[in-house]
Amino acid sequence: MSIQVVDRNNPLPRYVQAMLIIQQRIRSGKYRPGERIPGERDLAVELRVSQMTMNRALMELAKEGWIRREHGKGTFVPENFCPPPPEVLQIGVVAHIPAEHALEDFYLGSLFRGMQRAIVNTSVSLSILEVPADEIEKIGEALLDGLLVLDMLEQNVEKVNQLYRAGLKMVVLGASWEGLEVPFVDSDNVAGTRAALEHLISLGHRRIGGVFALPRTCNTQDRLRTFQQTLQERGTPPDDTFVLMEEEATSISQPGREKIRQILRSSARPTAFFCGGYYLALEVMRIAREEGLDIPEDLSVVGFDDPVSAALLSPPLTTVRQPLDEMGRVATEMLLEWLKNTAPPRHGVVLPAQLMVRQSTTSPGGNT
Structure with missing residues (x-):
């Protein structure tokens, strides 16, 4: 995202x-508020206008109360200044x-639907900004009223904290990293994963495999850690040879498929799999059938996320439902309230996840 400059082809006067x-x-x-802004000459160079044009712009802003000019000291935003809201936020x-892929993705698309619900009958415009994870600091150049930051990685916690301290108004959505100072909204991945594992254990499963994806995301790290801790606490320590980590959430790589086949062919194979994503569960079910296993009689499968199709599978999938629409709505409403009232919202909101028990899980059969 480039720094905004005056457009010479725009019919709006340049000083405006x-x-x-x-x-x-x-x-x-x-x-x-209270801070000194760049000088007239520097702003003229940056915005690509003449110093006379910039002088007029600053004079008008001073008349309207947006800035205060002090001879020999500089130009400042007035202390305790609360800018009037724009016509459209x-x-x-x-x-x-990319935006088109984000809207097609079940997880991100559901969050976006929740955001849209929050802005019905309001003067708000939403736009998707594609920003690579290793360039997160560029969001500070966006010059928007506020930001909703999706699936922020741990490597960017301090960069985002610095932008927040500098006054950037944003809410992080789908991540709740330790040390994050920015307001956030997330689902309870820990409780959701624990509920899934407790369900399998209560059915009698003791050998449980796990398939996860996107290792750098907060959600995946929460799910993997809870998977390991829950099995350890229940006296069924996880077998690392039964755990697979993939780079993509929508499919399993060819080496990953081969590893699952080898696991399912072993004499002491798992009787159940916990899958940290919906598409991962579909892949495991397909591979299991190709290996001649019936679900759930030979292998129980639990997924994560609950699109409409999950209940229409054969058998219907037991899965953890995240309140994705609600997450998007709550995060957007938090940001809108912040933009209206200037005070930042409460630090974080974690919404409950729900285990949807269906027919893809049952007690282990003869392979116990």
């Missing part, structure tokens, strides 16, 4: 464009994949 850019920087927190949704 410059005013709007500075107003947006104040609204977004880039220029904070501009909110960016930060994702690591």
